[in-house]
Amino acid sequence: MLAAFACDPAQSRGRLYPQAPAPTRTEYQRDRDRIVHCTAFRRLVYKTQVFLNHEGDLFRTRLTHSLEVAQLGRSIARSLGLNEDLVEAIALAHDLGHTPFGHAGQDALNECMRQFGGFEHNLQSLRVVDQLEQRYPQFDGLNLTFETREGILKHCSNAHAQELDQSEPGGVARRFLDRSQPSLEAQLCNLADEIAYNAHDIDDGVRSGLITLEHLQEVALFDDFRRQTLAEYPHLHEKTQGRRLLYESIRRMLSAQVYDVIKATGHELEATLPRSADEARQMPALLRFGDEMRNKSQELKSFLLNRLYRHPQVLQTTGQARQVVRDLFDAYLAQPQEMADGFLARTDATRGANDESSTAARVVADYIAGMTDRFAGREHERLTGLKLL
Ligand code: MG
Numbered sequence: 001m002l003a004a005f006a007c008d009p010a011q012s013r014g015r016l017y018p019q020a021p022a023p024t025r026t027e028y029q030r031d032r033d034r035i036v037h038c039t040a041f042r043r044l045v046y047k048t049q050v051f052l053n054h055e056g057d058l059f060r061t062r063l064t065h066s067l068e069v070a071q072l073g074r075s076i077a078r079s080l081g082l083n084e085d086l087v088e089a090i091a092l093a094h095d096l097g098h099t100p101f102g103h104a105g106q107d108a109l110n111e112c113m114r115q116f117g118g119f120e121h122n123l124q125s126l127r128v129v130d131q132l133e134q135r136y137p138q139f140d141g142l143n144l145t146f147e148t149r150e151g152i153l154k155h156c157s158n159a160h161a162q163e164l165d166q167s168e169p170g171g172v173a174r175r176f177l178d179r180s181q182p183s184l185e186a187q188l189c190n191l192a193d194e195i196a197y198n199a200h201d202i203d204d205g206v207r208s209g210l211i212t213l214e215h216l217q218e219v220a221l222f223d224d225f226r227r228q229t230l231a232e233y234p235h236l237h238e239k240t241q242g243r244r245l246l247y248e249s250i251r252r253m254l255s256a257q258v259y260d261v262i263k264a265t266g267h268e269l270e271a272t273l274p275r276s277a278d279e280a281r282q283m284p285a286l287l288r289f290g291d292e293m294r295n296k297s298q299e300l301k302s303f304l305l306n307r308l309y310r311h312p313q314v315l316q317t318t319g320q321a322r323q324v325v326r327d328l329f330d331a332y333l334a335q336p337q338e339m340a341d342g343f344l345a346r347t348d349a350t351r352g353a354n355d356e357s358s359t360a361a362r363v364v365a366d367y368i369a370g371m372t373d374r375f376a377g378r379e380h381e382r383l384t385g386l387k388l389l
């Protein structure tokens with residue numbers, strides 16, 4: 001069923017530590033299973049997507065977001081002849097490196113780490129699966145295949161790419177230096193991520209009351225489907241039917257985006273005819289929206305940025321989240337014994353090294369990045385006596 005340009009698990013570039021094949025599963029199915037069973041994956045349940053975990057039980061978390069990305073990605077992969085298992089593995093792992101408190105947490109940690117090499121969540125997702133998970137007797141991390149790791153490292157600064165390429169020559173960071181593309185499966189996960197969050201942030205935004213169906217009339221991509229739905233089901237005009245109208249409009253919007261990607265990408269693939277996954281990596285990005293959908297998706301993104309992510313109420317909680325992360329960072333750096341044992345041991349191991357302070361800061365960043373919203377709030381209260389979140 002796989003197209004010539006799909007990643008074939010039998011042709012994988014393999015794992016950092018070679019392992020015998022599994023009897024009943026392909027290499028990418030095995031990656032997916034390792035991800036689902038790891039600790040960082042379970043923590044995604046309690047990590048903020050946009051709304052903090054305690055603000056409501058029905059908002060998306062990083063976990064439900066990742067499941068939605070996997071669903072959309074697999075559905076598109078099936079139509080295009082791409083490898084569904086690889087798409088699923090990348091989608092489920094793509095946010096493993098996210099800090100507590102969403103982007104506010106990540107920005108704050110990045111500021112704290114400025115003089116120590118910074119903090120990037122995509123790079124952190126790779127650190128989680130390569131180093132931080134401790135489940136196997138023989139190696140750190142999950143020892144995933146090259147193709148899954150390639151997809152997880154979605155972005156990376158040039159400085160970090162050079163650093164990574166030194167420790168793994170010609171490895172997953174190479175493409176940022178060569179300016180080539182990742183596999184089509186990895187490209188697909190990026191688009192599925194965008195489709196998923198645009199749609200679920202409308203839903204969560206309306207649920208929170210911070211945006212309304214009236215505000216959404218500014219957004220053509222959504223409003224076309226809202227009007228289409230109302231024309232077919234006039235009873236949804238009633239106020240009590242607002243949620244059904246919202247869900248039906250979102251459903252139509254999602255389908256339209258999925259079909260648009262399949263169609264536009266299908267044209268690209270026909271025009272370029274990549275004969276292998278590697279040939280596709282050397283071409284410009286082939287996974288895409290059509291031009292009109294690209295513009296509409298951009299418009300929706302700007303709307304969400306201005307109306308939701310920068311809403312004063314959202315900014316107020318994110319301000320507190322930043323303070324929690326900054327206070328935790330300072331506290332652990334000054335008193336590493338306050339961290340869990342494994343992290344303290346890693347700090348002790350670096351004593352006397354010439355990059356001691358930056359290594360210690362990295363240990364603290366790893367510790368904080370792994371925290372759930374709830375645990376970070378509790379630790380903050382324990383260490384500072386202040387209850388912020
Ligand atoms: Mg995501």
